[in-house]
Amino acid sequence: MRVLLVEDDELLADGLVRALRHDGYAVDHVTRGDQVQPAVEAGRFDAVLLDLGLPGMDGLEALRTLRQRRDPVPVIVISARDRLDDRVRGLDAGADDYLIKPFSVEELRARLRARLRRGPEPARPLLEVGELVIDPDAMTVTRAGEPVRLPRRELALLVELARGPGRVFTRAHLEQALYGWSDEVESNALEVHIHHLRRKxxxxxxxxxxxxxxxxxAPAAGEG
Amino acid sequence: MRVLLVEDDELLADGLVRALRHDGYAVDHVTRGDQVQPAVEAGRFDAVLLDLGLPGMDGLEALRTLRQRRDPVPVIVISARDRLDDRVRGLDAGADDYLIKPFSVEELRARLRARLRRGPEPARPLLEVGELVIDPDAMTVTRAGEPVRLPRRELALLVELARGPGRVFTRAHLEQALYGWSDEVESNALEVHIHHLRRKxxxxxxxxxxxxxxxxxAPAAGEG
DNA sequence: GTGGAACTTAACGGTTTCTTAAACCCGGGC
DNA sequence: GCCCGGGTTTAAGAAACCGTTAAGTTCCAC
Incomplete structure (x- = not known):
């Protein structure tokens, strides 16, 4: 298992490298944010441990660059930035986990194991239908470049459909995706939402x- | 997106259900550890939020059961057990994330989003008979790559027949497959459907x- | 609170699909 | 040739399905 550690604090980095190598990981270590992208491209890592306050390029920036290029490598952020919105921003930028310094090496190990167990989850491509662009990950929709604001139900419906473009979803499945078992829909709410979506x-x-x-x-599939 | 919340604290559960529904998730809620396995099996959830201290069966136990059965559903543990070795144990039992109570709903949302970023749906089992390909889940049929639109009864009939290509199914068996045990059909509906199927x-x-x-x-190529 | 957006429910009409029934077909026995 | 029973085809009314409109209700931000 190959792990890339991105950390500019020499002391911490040394300790982590030592600990992880002891666990049997092959660890490479860089110190600058602008080294992340090239290293990941070259190295085929199974996971990246990413500090945020870095010389060269901020870690968050580096992470976003990675995700913009649809790189699926699991990333665990390790940072002293402990504010709630730091964490939210980190996770939404594409981090798989966010660990606050100082942390226990034991916990890092456990969280690393949890990430490696699953392997990379391939990022879904953006879905384009005509002038429409749907990002199922970010749950956003744009039409002709303009963001389209969709109400919750309609968005949930669209995102569900976007999970398998070109595939048919049964009404039962869609209703479950929207309502769960607790509320049963016994009206034509689904049709109405579809109607509204089509209009938009x-x-x-x-x-x-x-x-x-x-x-x-589907974009590729011929018939509409 | 379907989320199962496992939490016995009524107040917390109510708040979470409300918040998550507001975000467009279909949330189902159970309170006992021994309800987790049946719920997950029945429900096809995209993620599970799992408390640990539960009546019926400890959450950790429920999680292990899930993983022993090779269920891949993402699980986020939400627990007041904040000791380091609790966290390590939770993650190693198969949790994908471990959040300590009390937590901010914002962070839970962010971590849930991170877990729900996922690849394309796994391929579905297809029934193939000659150039005919039947997808029982999406309820679609293609013949030589061309989609064939079939009404429900005809489709049900075809799916039943496709379960044993080259095998004879009695009328009684087919009628049961179409109409269930309760309904007795006393006309030639079956023959009519067969006729329509043959035409298509x-x-x-x-x-x-x-x-x-x-x-x-297996039908001969080029007709229909 | 209050106003507006979002959601659900209900109703109607056009269309497709299902069932029923009756006519038709065809091989086999006489 | 004629009849018989199972199978096929056709046709038509009944039922179900879906899109649309509109009204009522709930939710939420101000």
Whole structure:
């Protein structure tokens, strides 16, 4: 298992490298934010441990660059920035975990194990349907470059459909995705939401499969 | 996105359910540890939020059971047990994240988002008979790559026949597959559906066995 | 609180699908 | 040739499905 440690504090870095190597990981170590992208591209790491306050380029910036290029490598942020919105920002920038310094090496090990157990989760590509761009990860939609603000139900519906573009989702599945088992829908709420979505996204983006359900039209697939 | 919340503190659970529903998640809620396994099996959740101190069965136990059965659902532990070795044990039991009570809802949201970023849906099992490909889950059929639109009854009939290509299914069996035990059909509805299917799939795809029933055979290319 | 957005429910009409029924077909026995 | 029973085809009314509109209700931000 190959791990990239990005940390400019020599003392901490030394300790971590030593501890992780002791656990059997192959650890590479860089100290500057602008080294992250090249290192990851070259190195095929199974995980990255990323400090945030770095010379060259801020760690968060480096992380965003990585994710913009759809690199799926698991990233654990290790930072002294302990404010709530630091953590939220880090996770939303694409971190898989966020550990606050000072932390116990034991916990880092456990969280690293948890990440490595799963392996990289491939990032989904942006879904483009005509002038429509759906980012299922960020749960955002833009039309002709303009962000489209969607109400909760409609967004949830669209994101669910975007999980399998070109695939049919049954009404039962979609209703479960929106409502769970607790509330049962015994009206045509689903159809109404579909209707509203179509109005906002353009009529041919969501296709009806009669007697079955709905599907988001895939970019590549020919027919609408 | 479907989320299962496992939490016995009514007040906390209520708040979380409310907050998550507000974010567009379909939230189901159970309070006992021994309800986790059945719920997850029945519910196809995208993530589980799991308290540890639970009636019925300890959360950690429930988590281990889940993982022993190779269930891959992402699990975020939310617990007041804040000792280092609690966290390590939780993560090593198969948790993907471990959040200590009291926590900020904002952080839970961010960590949930991080867990729900995920790759494409796994491939589904397909039934293949000659050039015919049936996806029972999406309830779609393609013939030589071309989608064939089938109404529900015809589809159900075809799916049943496709379970044993080259095998004869009795009328009684097929009628039961279409209408269940309760409904008795006392007309030739079955024959009519067979007729329609043959028209769409090609005349020789469904063979009649006089006095017994029908069977599916690989249809010849180019017809239909 | 209050106003507006979002959500649900209900109703209607056009369309597809399902069932029923009746006519038709066809091989086998006489 | 004629009849018989199982199977096929056709047609038509009934039922279900889906899109749309609109009204009522809940939710939420101000």
């Amino acid at each position: 996204l353009g009529g041919d983006s969501i296709k009806t499969v009669r007697g079955v359900g709905y599907m988001l039209v | 799939l090609g005349g020789d795809s469904i063979k009649t066995v006089r006095g017994v029933g029908y069977m599916l055979v």
